[in-house]
Amino acid sequence: MYLAYLFLAGTVALEVVGAIASRYSQGFTRPLPTAVTVVAIVGAYYLFALALHEGLGIGVAYAIWAAVGIVAVTLIGVFALRDRITRTQVAGVVLTVVGVLALQLGG
Structure with missing residues (x-):
């Protein structure tokens, strides 16, 4: 089962790379960020x-x-890309994490 979680961590990492690269692809008009996005998402x-x-x-x-992925992209957006986030949006991210914890702990 350890290997499954390792694969899942890689999934998240590649998805985050793909999401950030898509921001720089300018609607898939820039070749390099577009290629990074596609390869990362397929890899994920x-x-x-x-x-x-x-x-x-x-x-x-x-x-x-x-x-x-939501937490990682949100944190990168806020701290590295200077995105703004409201308290309500922070609450939404927290509720998402709580919901996933409930799913994981409930089984």
């Missing part, structure tokens, strides 16, 4: 498939992927 789904193959349930695995 490949690693996700491996995580599922190693025994993670799809619902919980996808929830973890989504929540960790």
Whole structure:
């Protein structure tokens, strides 16, 4: 099961790279950021498939992927890219994490 979570961590990392690269792709008009986005997202789904193959349930695995990705992209956006975030949006991110924890701990 350890390997499944390692694959899931790779999934999240590649998805975050893809999301950030897509910001710089200018609507997929810039070749390098577009290529990085496509390769990262395809790689993320490949690693996700491996995580599922190693025994993670799809619902919980996808929830973890989504929540960790949301937190990571939000933090990168706020601290590295100078995005603004409201208290309500922070509460939404926190609730997302709490929901995923409930899914994980409930099983």
